[in-house]
Amino acid sequence: MAGTATLSLPIIDLSSPDRISTAKSIHQACVEYGFFYLVNHGVDEDFIKQAFDQSANFFSLPIEDKIKLNRKEYRGYTPLYAEKLDPSSLSKGDPKESYYIGPLTDTTSVRLNQWPSNELLPNWRPTMESLFWKILSAGKELLSLIALSLNLDENYFEKISALNKPEAFLRLLRYPGELGPNEEICGASAHSDYGMITPLLTNGVPGLQICKEKLKQPQEGEDVSHVEGAIIVNIGDMMERWTNCLYRSTLHRVMPTGKERYSVAFFMDPPSDCVVECFESCCSESSPPRFPPIRSGDYLNQRFKLTYDSERELKCSFQSKS
Ligand SMILES: O=C(O)CCC(=O)C(=O)O
Numbered sequence: 653m654a655g656t657a658t659l660s661l662p663i664i665d666l667s668s669p670d671r672i673s674t675a676k677s678i679h680q681a682c683v684e685y686g687f688f689y690l691v692n693h694g695v696d697e698d699f700i701k702q703a704f705d706q707s708a709n710f711f712s713l714p715i716e717d718k719i720k721l722n723r724k725e726y727r728g729y730t731p732l733y734a735e736k737l738d739p740s741s742l743s744k745g746d747p748k749e750s751y752y753i754g755p756l757t758d759t760t761s762v763r764l765n766q767w768p769s770n771e772l773l774p775n776w777r778p779t780m781e782s783l784f785w786k787i788l789s790a791g792k793e794l795l796s797l798i799a800l801s802l803n804l805d806e807n808y809f810e811k812i813s814a815l816n817k818p819e820a821f822l823r824l825l826r827y828p829g830e831l832g833p834n835e836e837i838c839g840a841s842a843h844s845d846y847g848m849i850t851p852l853l854t855n856g857v858p859g860l861q862i863c864k865e866k867l868k869q870p871q872e873g874e875d876v877s878h879v880e881g882a883i884i885v886n887i888g889d890m891m892e893r894w895t896n897c898l899y900r901s902t903l904h905r906v907m908p909t910g911k912e913r914y915s916v917a918f919f920m921d922p923p924s925d926c927v928v929e930c931f932e933s934c935c936s937e938s939s940p941p942r943f944p945p946i947r948s949g950d951y952l953n954q955r956f957k958l959t960y961d962s963e964r965e966l967k968c969s970f971q972s973k974s
């Protein structure tokens with residue numbers, strides 16, 4: 653984007669045998685940016701391309717077909733303008749459409765997922781299921797390195813039950829191109845993600861920006877450039893709470909560029925009953941915890957209420973399970 657700085661984010665190699673040095677690089681990336689690229693993550697490029705093709709197949713269906721799968725229980729289709737990620741923004745909503753797939757990890761809530769029929773979109777469901785498992789596996793591996801990066805045991809997230817049945821949501825996104833560049837309108841308004849980490853894939857069309865200064869107005873964005881085959885990972889608010897703000901949950905947004913853009917975000921949240929409280933390695937007498945402990949499910953519900961129409965009764969998987 654003209655006049656906007658482009659960031660060169662750190663690159664983390666998930667398959668490096670030197671886990672200690674990788675953990676150090678993660679530490680630095682999370683303190684400085686809250687964002688990094690993940691390479692050698694095990695999700696192969698051809699498969700990613702197939703998944704983007706399938707995502708495009710869904711979004712190019714007639715609106716009547718898409719609306720039949722309208723979001724219920726946080727799963728399914730959300731049309732253009734249904735969401736406003738920055739609740740303080742005066743816009744009518746974010747110009748993007750999306751499709752949510754809820755956790756496949758939980759035998760009870762998995763049935764809440766909605767799927768286009770195999771006749772309508774052959775092989776769509778298995779492709780997305782496979783994408784879910786592949787990104788989950790990279791995410792779990794990454795979380796063991798994040799634990800190491802915080803001087804915790806590499807199985808720490810399993811030990812605090814954050815990873816046994818993670819509330820991972822796969823979200824397919826499409827930003828229409830025809831809106832054209834417009835400074836007032838963001839494809840996704842500035843926000844931070846709510847959970848532990850968000851691995852993100854894009855089809856290479858630019859638009860994603862990081863706003864490093866949370867409180868600055870108007871917000872200034874720096875472009876995140878595309879690195880072929882890499883997963884972009886950002887730290888979420890719950891990780892920020894766990895680490896007493898050592899690791900940054902950085903504001904980001906998607907600006908329109910006049911080109912149609914696709915992305916896939918994978919929100920990795922702890923299960924609803926997991927209590928998020930400051931890690932021992934991140935607080936001390938001189939730096940006491942800044943946030944009280946909170947159940948992950950309660951925290952997420954508060955945040956979702958602000959993002960979506962606040963009048964609407966929210967019923968999330970984490971409520972129906974507990
Ligand atoms: O589409 C993107 O690149 C980012 C999406 C995003 O930040 C989100 O959905 O939380």
Ligand SMILES: [Fe+2]
Nearest residue numbers: 843844845904
């Ligand atoms: Fe986000």
